[in-house]
Amino acid sequence: MAKIDGSVIVAKVLKDQGVDCVFTLTGGHVFRILQECQKLGIKVVDVRHETAAVHAAMAYGRATGKMGVVILTAGPGVMSGYTAFHDASLGRMPILILGGAAPLRLRGTRAMQEIDQMTPMNAVCKFAATVTDNKLMARTLYNAIREANVPPRGPVFVEIPADLLVDDSYLIDEKDADWDTYAVSCIRCGADPDKLVAAASMLLETENGALYMGEQMSYQLRDPGVFKELAEYLQFPIAAASGDLGAYIEPEHPLAYGSLAAGGMAEVILVFNATDDYVLNLNGPAFNSDATLIEVNEDPNELSFGRPATLGIVGTPDIVARQLLDVIKTMAEPRNPDESDWVEMLQEMTPNVYDMATAELEDVEDDEIMHPMVAVVEIAEFLAGDGADCNIISDGGDWCTYVGTILAMQMRHFTRPNRLVVGQNKLGGVGWGAGATTGLALATGHPILFSMGDGSLCEYLGEFFTYAKFGLPVVCVIGDNSSWNMIRTFADAKYTDEDNLIACRLLAADGSAFHYEELAKAWGGLGIYVEKKEDIIPALNKALAAAKEGKPSIVDIRVNDNIAPSASVGMAYDLYGLGNE
Ligand SMILES: Cc1ncc(C[n+]2csc(CCOP(=O)(O)OP(=O)(O)O)c2C)c(N)n1
Numbered sequence: 001m002a003k004i005d006g007s008v009i010v011a012k013v014l015k016d017q018g019v020d021c022v023f024t025l026t027g028g029h030v031f032r033i034l035q036e037c038q039k040l041g042i043k044v045v046d047v048r049h050e051t052a053a054v055h056a057a058m059a060y061g062r063a064t065g066k067m068g069v070v071i072l073t074a075g076p077g078v079m080s081g082y083t084a085f086h087d088a089s090l091g092r093m094p095i096l097i098l099g100g101a102a103p104l105r106l107r108g109t110r111a112m113q114e115i116d117q118m119t120p121m122n123a124v125c126k127f128a129a130t131v132t133d134n135k136l137m138a139r140t141l142y143n144a145i146r147e148a149n150v151p152p153r154g155p156v157f158v159e160i161p162a163d164l165l166v167d168d169s170y171l172i173d174e175k176d177a178d179w180d181t182y183a184v185s186c187i188r189c190g191a192d193p194d195k196l197v198a199a200a201s202m203l204l205e206t207e208n209g210a211l212y213m214g215e216q217m218s219y220q221l222r223d224p225g226v227f228k229e230l231a232e233y234l235q236f237p238i239a240a241a242s243g244d245l246g247a248y249i250e251p252e253h254p255l256a257y258g259s260l261a262a263g264g265m266a267e268v269i270l271v272f273n274a275t276d277d278y279v280l281n282l283n284g285p286a287f288n289s290d291a292t293l294i295e296v297n298e299d300p301n302e303l304s305f306g307r308p309a310t311l312g313i314v315g316t317p318d319i320v321a322r323q324l325l326d327v328i329k330t331m332a333e334p335r336n337p338d339e340s341d342w343v344e345m346l347q348e349m350t351p352n353v354y355d356m357a358t359a360e361l362e363d364v365e366d367d368e369i370m371h372p373m374v375a376v377v378e379i380a381e382f383l384a385g386d387g388a389d390c391n392i393i394s395d396g397g398d399w400c401t402y403v404g405t406i407l408a409m410q411m412r413h414f415t416r417p418n419r420l421v422v423g424q425n426k427l428g429g430v431g432w433g434a435g436a437t438t439g440l441a442l443a444t445g446h447p448i449l450f451s452m453g454d455g456s457l458c459e460y461l462g463e464f465f466t467y468a469k470f471g472l473p474v475v476c477v478i479g480d481n482s483s484w485n486m487i488r489t490f491a492d493a494k495y496t497d498e499d500n501l502i503a504c505r506l507l508a509a510d511g512s513a514f515h516y517e518e519l520a521k522a523w524g525g526l527g528i529y530v531e532k533k534e535d536i537i538p539a540l541n542k543a544l545a546a547a548k549e550g551k552p553s554i555v556d557i558r559v560n561d562n563i564a565p566s567a568s569v570g571m572a573y574d575l576y577g578l579g580n581e
C-alpha cells in the first residue's frame with residue numbers, strides 16, 4: 001500500500017471538487033501542496049502579494065461560479081492576505097484558504113513563522129480548523145468546502161502544520177485517508193408555494209415593475225434564461241449588479257436597455273440574491289422607497305436586512321423564478337411588449353440619463369488639463385468599439401467613480417457577464433483590482449482593461465509582473481491626477497479652510513509628476529503617456545495590441561485634479577452625516 005503525505009490528499013480533494021486553478025505566493029510550509037496540485041493538472045498561479053492572490057481567487061470564482069482557492073504560507077503569508085479575507089466575507093464569496101503553519105512538533109517553541117493564526121482567522125472565516133492528523137485531512141477539507149459553499153457563502157480556513165506535508169513520520173497509507181466525500185457542493189431549493197402565489201399577485205398588480213439581479217447570482221446558477229422569460233412575461237426590465245446584465249438578457253433587448261432608471265420609479269421591485277449594504281443600498285435612490293419590495297434569497301438572513309421587504313422568499317433564484325413564472329401563467333396572459341407605456345418611457349429616458357451624467361462637459365475648456373470625464377468618455381467609446389472584447393476592472397478613488405458612472409450609462413454595450421467589475425470590493429479598499437485582474441483574465445480569457453487611479457496603482461504594483469509572467473492580456477489605464485484625490489474631495493466637502501491636500505499629493509520631491517508608463521519597460525510591456533483627448537483611443541489600441549501578445553501595458557492619462565465628481569462628494573456627505581447634497 002502506497003504511503004502518502006498530506007499534500008497528496010489536499011490535491012486529490014481539490015481535484016475531486018472541480019478546482020482547476022489555485023492562487024498562491026509560495027513558502028517553505030506549503031510548496032508541497034503546489035507540487036501535487038500541478039501533478040493533477042490544477043493550474044498553479046503564483047502572484048506577488050498574498051492579498052492579490054485572494055482577490056484573484058475571488059474574481060476567478062465569481063466569473064466561473066466556483067469556489068476560489070488560495071494557498072498561503074505560514075504566519076506572514078496568511079496574515080498578508082487578511083484584508084482580502086474580509087472582502088470575501090463581506091462579498092459572501094466562497095473561498096477556501098489553505099494556510100501553512102509551524103510543524104506540530106515545534107508548537108510553542110517560537111518556531112519560524114509560528115503565530116496564532118486561528119484567533120484572527122476565526123474573526124473573518126465561517127469555518128477555521130487545524131488539521132493534526134493526515135487521516136483527518138480529507139474530511140476536514142470537505143467540511144470546510146461545504147461551509148464555504150452553503151449560503152451565506154464566505155471564506156473558510158484550513159491550517160496545515162508543515163509536518164503533515166513534509167515529515168515522513170506523518171505519512172499514512174492511502175486507504176486510511178478517509179476519502180468519502182462529505183462536501184455538499186450544491187444546495188438548491190424551491191420556495192414555499194403560498195409565498196409564490198402572494199408574490200405573483202403583487203407582481204401582476206402593476207405594469208411598472210423591475211427585476212434586479214444581485215451579485216450572489218453566479219454561484220450555482222443553472223437556468224439563467226428563466227429571468228428573461230419572467231421579465232418578458234411581465235414586461236419588467238432587468239438590471240444586474242456590476243455589469244452582469246449579459247448573463248441574463250441581451251443588452252440590446254428593450255427590457256435591458258431601459259433598465260437603468262427602472263428601480264428608482266418602479267411600483268414593485270423583485271430582487272434576487274442581493275446582499276444589501278452601502279454599495280447596493282436598497283434604501284438609496286436606485287430603489288423607489290414606496291415600492292412593494294419582494295426579496296428572493298438563498299440566505300434567510302438577507303431578507304429585510306437593510307429595508308423591510310413586503311415579501312421575503314427563501315430559495316435558489318433560478319428555481320424560484322421558474323416556480324413564480326409557472327404560477328403567474330395560471331393567473332394572467334403574457335403582457336404585450338407593444339402596449340407597455342412603462343418600457344417605452346424607460347427607453348426614452350435612457351439617453352437623457354447619459355446626457356445628465358455628462359452635462360458638466362458642456363462647460364469644459366479645451367486648453368485645460370483634461371477633465372477626467374472627458375478621458376472616461378473616450379475610454380467608453382473605445383470599449384464600445386475596438387475594445388469590445390475587453391472586460392473591465394475599475395479601481396481607484398475619484399477616477400473610479402467617473403469610470404463607474406460613465407460605463408453604467410453604457411450598459412447596452414455589456415454583451416456578456418463580468419464586463420464591468422466594480423462591486424467585488426465590498427470592503428472599499430483601493431488596489432483590489434490588481435489581483436482581480438489576474439483572476440478575471442484567467443477565468444474569462446478576455447483581455448482586461450484595468451482602470452486605476454495613480455495612487456491605487458502603487459498599492460499592488462508588483463502584480464504587473466504576475467500579468468507578464470502568465471502573458472495575461474492586460475491594458476492598465478491610469479487617470480493620473482498626481483493625488484489620492486478622493487480623500488481631498490472628501491475633505492473639501494466640509495473643511496473649506498484647511499489644507500485638504502495634506503498627505504494626498506503624489507509628486508516627486510522637486511514637484512515633478514511621476515511617469516508610471518515608464519514602469520512597463522521593466523516587464524517588456526508598452527507604456528504610453530497621454531495629455532490630449534484625441535490621443536487616448538490610439539494609445540489604447542496600441543496598448544491592447546501589445547497586451548494581446550502577452551505584454552501588459554500602461555496608458556498614463558494626465559487628468560485635472562481640481563474636479564470633484566458628484567458621486568465622491570455624495571459619499572463624503574454620507575460619511576460626515578451632512579444629509580443630501
Ligand atoms: C487600502 C486602502 N487604503 C486607503 C484608502 C483610502 N482611499 C480611498 S480613495 C483613495 C484615493 C485613491 O487615489 P487614486 O487611486 O489616485 O484615485 P483618485 O481619487 O486620485 O482618482 C484613498 C487613499 C482605501 N480606500 N483603501
Ligand SMILES: [Mg+2]
Nearest residue numbers: 453454455483
Ligand atoms: Mg489619483
